[in-house]
Amino acid sequence: MSLEAGWQAASLLARDFADQWPADEPGGAIIGFDANGIRFAHAGGVESLATLAPFTADSVVRYASVTKHAFASMVLHHCNIISLDDRLGAHLPELQKPVADVTVGRALDMSGGLPDVRECLTLLGLSVYTETEASRLLEFLATVTRLNFDAGTEVSYSNSGYRLVEAALERKGFTFDEFIQREIAGPLDIFLKAPDVWNDPVPGLVPGYWKARERWQLSAAGLHISASGSLAGSGRALARWAQALVSGEAKFSGLLQKLSGTRPLANGRPSGYGLGLRWSSLGARKFVGHGGSHPGYKSYFLLDPVEKTGCVVVSNREDTNGYKIALSAMAALTGEQLPRTGCTIPDGLYVADEGALWLEMRNGIANCLDAEDTLYDDGEGWFSSRSASSPMRLRWTGEALEGEIGHAPRRLLPVTPQPAGTELDGSWETPLYGAHLEIQGGCVVMGIGPTRHAMPLQDIGGGRYLFILHDGPWTKRICLSRLADDRLELVLSRSRMIEYVRKA
Incomplete structure (x- = not known):
C-alpha cells in the first residue's frame, strides 16, 4: 500500500469514528499529520450543549495527562537546576523517607511508587469535587511515610511525582505556564495554557461532559491540577506541537528521543515508559x-518516530476511547493489523496469597486494583495489556493466574466473593488526617449528613474485602485489607498506603 493510500484509509477511518459522535451530543476531533503538516482533520458532536456549536479541530479542551511530556521537557530544559538523578528530598527537604529518597527520574517514569494524591483523597472520603490547594497537598505529601512499592521495582501510574517535581522547580522561580508560553506556544505560534486550578479561566475552553442515567452532566473537579495534567489547548495546537516534536524542528531537535528514551528498573529491565511518554507496538x-483523562475530557496522541507521522484525538466527553481511535488510525495508515484480543482467561475474581492485590477478568478486560486494561493475545496462552504505563502479562494454568503485573511476578487464585460478616464492625479513623469511617453489619459507612452512604463489603478471603464507592463521574472499587485486629488499609491501584485504626 502506498503512503498516499494509507493516508486515505486513515482519513476514512477517522471520519467514521468522528461520525459516531451525534450532532446533538459532546464530541471531539481526530487529526492526522506528517512532517509537512496536517493530512486530515475530522470532528463530530458539539463543543457545548448550551450553544450546540459544532466541535472543531480548534475547540479548546483539557489535555489532562498528555501534559506530562511537556512538563518533562521543562525538567530537561533546566537540567542544570534539577537532575533526573537527584533525590526529591534534596529539593523538598520536608519530605520524609522513603518518599524523599525517590529520584526525580523515577518520580517521572512511573517507577517511583509514589501514592497518587487524588486516589489518596478518595480513600480519605473526599470527593472529586472537593477543592484543594497546591500548598496543602504538598503538606499532605510531606506526611507520607509509605510508598505503593519499593522505588524501581515496578511500574504503576501515579501523578504525584509530577506534582512534587513541579513544586521543586517553582521554589527555584520556574513556573510551568511560563515555560509553555516561552518555549513551546510562542515559538510555534499556537495557543496553550496551563491553569493551576479547574476554575481558572482559560480562553475558549469548552465544557466537558459525563453521562449519568442517560443524561449529560457538566464536569468539574476540585483538585489542584498540577503539571501532571494542567495543559489546555485545541486538537490542532496539540497536533502542531506533536509535529514539531516528531520532526525535531529547530530547538526541538532530539527532544523526543530524550523524552522517550529507555528508563530501566532497578534490575536493569527496560520499562517502556519514558518521561511522560509510553511506547506501544503494532506489528x-x-x-x-x-x-489523558479528566472528568469530561479525553485525549490521546501517537507518533511514529521513523516515518514522522502521528495522530491526535481530543474530546469533551467522558466515554471516548482515544487510544483505540489513534491506534486504529495509525494501523490504517501503515497497513499493520490491530492486535487480537480473544482472551481465554476465565471470567471471575482472582486474589494473591497475601496483600491487597486482586484482579477481575470480564470479557477479556482485566480490572486490577480498579484499573482496567484490555488483554491481547501474545500466543502460547499468554495475554498482555501491551501498555507501558500499566504493564500486564498473564496466563491461566488451569488452577492459577500467573505472570507479571507492573513487571513484578504475580500469582493469583480464583475466589468467590461472599457477603462480609460483622468481624470488622466498629469505628475507624486516620488520626493524622481526621478521616473517619464506620463498618456496620458488613457495610462501610462514609460521609456526613446527606452525603452519608453505606457500601456493602464483599469478603474475598485472607482479611480482604471489596466495596464500591460512587463519586460523580467515577465509580471506584476499593479493597479493604486487614493488617491487624485494629488496623486496616484502603487500597486502589494508585494509592496503597492509607491506613485506618479502630477507635477505642
Whole structure:
C-alpha cells in the first residue's frame, strides 16, 4: 500500500469514528499529520450543549495527562537546576523517607511508587469535587511515610511525582505556564495554557461532559491540577506541537528521543515508559505517545518516530476511547493489523496469597486494583495489556493466574466473593488526617449528613474485602485489607498506603 493510500484509509477511518459522535451530543476531533503538516482533520458532536456549536479541530479542551511530556521537557530544559538523578528530598527537604529518597527520574517514569494524591483523597472520603490547594497537598505529601512499592521495582501510574517535581522547580522561580508560553506556544505560534486550578479561566475552553442515567452532566473537579495534567489547548495546537516534536524542528531537535528514551528498573529491565511518554507496538512498528483523562475530557496522541507521522484525538466527553481511535488510525495508515484480543482467561475474581492485590477478568478486560486494561493475545496462552504505563502479562494454568503485573511476578487464585460478616464492625479513623469511617453489619459507612452512604463489603478471603464507592463521574472499587485486629488499609491501584485504626 502506498503512503498516499494509507493516508486515505486513515482519513476514512477517522471520519467514521468522528461520525459516531451525534450532532446533538459532546464530541471531539481526530487529526492526522506528517512532517509537512496536517493530512486530515475530522470532528463530530458539539463543543457545548448550551450553544450546540459544532466541535472543531480548534475547540479548546483539557489535555489532562498528555501534559506530562511537556512538563518533562521543562525538567530537561533546566537540567542544570534539577537532575533526573537527584533525590526529591534534596529539593523538598520536608519530605520524609522513603518518599524523599525517590529520584526525580523515577518520580517521572512511573517507577517511583509514589501514592497518587487524588486516589489518596478518595480513600480519605473526599470527593472529586472537593477543592484543594497546591500548598496543602504538598503538606499532605510531606506526611507520607509509605510508598505503593519499593522505588524501581515496578511500574504503576501515579501523578504525584509530577506534582512534587513541579513544586521543586517553582521554589527555584520556574513556573510551568511560563515555560509553555516561552518555549513551546510562542515559538510555534499556537495557543496553550496551563491553569493551576479547574476554575481558572482559560480562553475558549469548552465544557466537558459525563453521562449519568442517560443524561449529560457538566464536569468539574476540585483538585489542584498540577503539571501532571494542567495543559489546555485545541486538537490542532496539540497536533502542531506533536509535529514539531516528531520532526525535531529547530530547538526541538532530539527532544523526543530524550523524552522517550529507555528508563530501566532497578534490575536493569527496560520499562517502556519514558518521561511522560509510553511506547506501544503494532506489528513491526513502534509508536510513542500518551493519553489523558479528566472528568469530561479525553485525549490521546501517537507518533511514529521513523516515518514522522502521528495522530491526535481530543474530546469533551467522558466515554471516548482515544487510544483505540489513534491506534486504529495509525494501523490504517501503515497497513499493520490491530492486535487480537480473544482472551481465554476465565471470567471471575482472582486474589494473591497475601496483600491487597486482586484482579477481575470480564470479557477479556482485566480490572486490577480498579484499573482496567484490555488483554491481547501474545500466543502460547499468554495475554498482555501491551501498555507501558500499566504493564500486564498473564496466563491461566488451569488452577492459577500467573505472570507479571507492573513487571513484578504475580500469582493469583480464583475466589468467590461472599457477603462480609460483622468481624470488622466498629469505628475507624486516620488520626493524622481526621478521616473517619464506620463498618456496620458488613457495610462501610462514609460521609456526613446527606452525603452519608453505606457500601456493602464483599469478603474475598485472607482479611480482604471489596466495596464500591460512587463519586460523580467515577465509580471506584476499593479493597479493604486487614493488617491487624485494629488496623486496616484502603487500597486502589494508585494509592496503597492509607491506613485506618479502630477507635477505642
